[in-house]
Amino acid sequence: MPSQYRPQLLGWIDDLDKGTNYLSGADDRLLYANDNYCAFLRKTSSDQIFYLCISFICIIGSLFLIPSLIYSLPSCNNKAIYFLLLAGLVCSILILYVMIPELYQNLFTRKGCPIIFNRKTNKVYINESY
Template sequence: MPSKYRPQILGWIGDLDKGTQYITGADDRLLYANDNYCAFIRKIKSDQIFYLCIFSFVAIGLIPIMILWLLLIFVYNIYNQLHITILGVSAFIICFIAFYVIIPEVYQNLFTRRGSPIIFNRKTGKVYVNESYFFNFKVLRNPLTFFHPNKKRIKEYDWAYLQGVVVHNFSNYSLNTTILMVCKPHTHKTIDHILLDPARVGVGSYMVWGWVNNFMCCNDLINLNAGKYKSEQEIQFKKEIIKGQGWPEWMVEAFNATSQSELAEIKQKYHVKP
């Protein structure tokens, strides 16, 4: 059965239901939680360094390879042999596409800071992200964005219109990724994606989704002190994770909004459009 969210995402395994039927155990990516909001880290530093090295090595290696293919086509093919031209052009296009796909991976691993946390407020039903523009599941991009490697995406979403799906990475390690599909209100049409829990093995890929669902449903079984920072350490959490990362002031204040009316007051205070 295909995904009900359209267009279906590449590597789709299954759609995830919302609710409190998931395991409530703490996850090592939980940074902080209080009665209003929780924060999950999405980038482990060791993984970030590993993938940065791998993708950087491949990207750097592709540059001389593409140059060699161009030389073969325009310099060394002195007799203009058609089969050599076709081979050279085909190989160059393949290398260029690979380079186009890899560069965003280099950018997002290079410019992601402090784990790129995602914030869920269960009182207002809002979700907040402040991430590298390239930290997503897109393939087609505006080529001009490649000249802005540290470009950010800072957005507010409605939890009601976020739906979870799991995809695999086509490797022998069976790593799964949980993605939030941003749907057009009251439809299954996808208009955006958010990476929730990248590259996990097996059942681990469902842990963050399960904990978030229990949190957003106000399930009392979850432990708000199971994260890296305890509930009473909010000041320390914001100082070490949020401060200096470009989060708008209104958004940081909105983390703790306890109702839609309070959120509206915060936005009005900072002249933010509803």
């Protein structure tokens, strides 16, 4: 039996909107809708590919930068340059620490981390895929 419920997609997109419009459109973001559930994507495939490329570039850059900074620290005689190299090393390690989970999430996330609305129980489920 076909569903008699027709979700008002544009109304739901407007309800999700907080401030400026980050959502591209209802048709791009709707994953599934029936009488009980409606699921919206938080990340489209183009978003995932973009963030995957950015995190991959940052990780590769950090992996090359960290050993070169470690190698150049003992041979530095100027204190100012030494502290700049040390600050660069700490920043590179922090970038690597942040970007590895981002890379993992963009590689292995399921269907764009959907937000699922349950109409009958009025609950919202958020899939994080960590």
